[in-house]
Amino acid sequence: MTEAVPTEAQAEITDAVRKALAKHGYARLTTAKIAAESSKTEAGLYYHYDSKDAMVVAFLESATGFLRRQLEEIEATDPEARLREACDRLFVKFDDEPRRRTNIAVMELLAHAPHNETLQGPLLELESSNLTVVKGIVEDGIEQGVFREIDARGVAAFLLAAASGSTGFYLALEMEDIGAPLHAQAESYIDSLLV
Amino acid sequence: MTEAVPTEAQAEITDAVRKALAKHGYARLTTAKIAAESSKTEAGLYYHYDSKDAMVVAFLESATGFLRRQLEEIEATDPEARLREACDRLFVKFDDEPRRRTNIAVMELLAHAPHNETLQGPLLELESSNLTVVKGIVEDGIEQGVFREIDARGVAAFLLAAASGSTGFYLALEMEDIGAPLHAQAESYIDSLLV
DNA sequence: GTCTATACAGTGATAGAC
């Protein structure tokens, strides 16, 4: 999938969508609110995108790239260290406000996807992308004899699910005190994968 | 929290909200669609509830009761069997269409909660309720020497997060083939809790 | 309690000037 490089104006709108989602959520997202977060007027947005949905999709595509890079940039070479670092980045810290809000927004889009076909493709891409990267780390670990002979895809999915689920009651409901114990259990789970 | 017993009409509206959410999602939920799923007209709803939000809150309260009962009705007495059964019920089956849709709807509400104060209390109640039940099972297991000396609350949160996260890419994105491996990893994790 | 009718504030999107 070679996505077209967005123009500068498109990138600015994409960022405005992110900010508007962070402030108001998808259910209350309007083109007026997107315009308010950008340097453009409401009508101006429509020169660059055909519809509100198209703007949201553009946001998702940029988020996919950001998330993939976040996981690929991990420097450690040892598979165990890499998996722990990936886990650390997936379980978003409570006080990382922008990232927290972005994660919650993606979750709202995800939950709405069954009712909006336009969102399905980009979200599938986003999740598959994450899944592939984490799966790759686990596979390396198995090959190198660090992890047991486990189902790499299942393990990756389980860790991603736990991280994404933690966004729910930990981040969205602000159950601050559950973050650390949750993360600790993810670490325990990784322990159990070692040979 | 002793909730007032809903009238018959209120219960019918609550159910209509559930159906409308299953069909259209929260972002596209309207009072007209709620009315369409019930025997009442749009204006008629407002005799029983003051606002659309109040109807959604009523739905959440009934869902909380349903979910708690679902976990409390488990018949096994052995803590390990009870935890596995709880897990089985939390990881909703793909072809259980109504439950799948309801889970997705709750997830969408959860992700929107930071932007709608009215939803926060009921959702906190819902999640706390689940957390307490699962935590109780784990605590029993520790006392009876079945599980290691683990952090019961953290374990409960981790399992709930994984189950809730699986609703995201497994249920919402219809990644059917990931359901079984995901569930299998939850089982492996439970294995790792045993003494 | 439930209906019809309607007020009235948005909402997505377009037309056409600059």
Add this chain to the structure above:
DNA sequence: GTCTATCACTGTATAGAC
């Protein structure tokens, strides 16, 4: 490319008859 003006429509909620 970006603006102002505007439109057709939808959405929540209320008034008042029955």
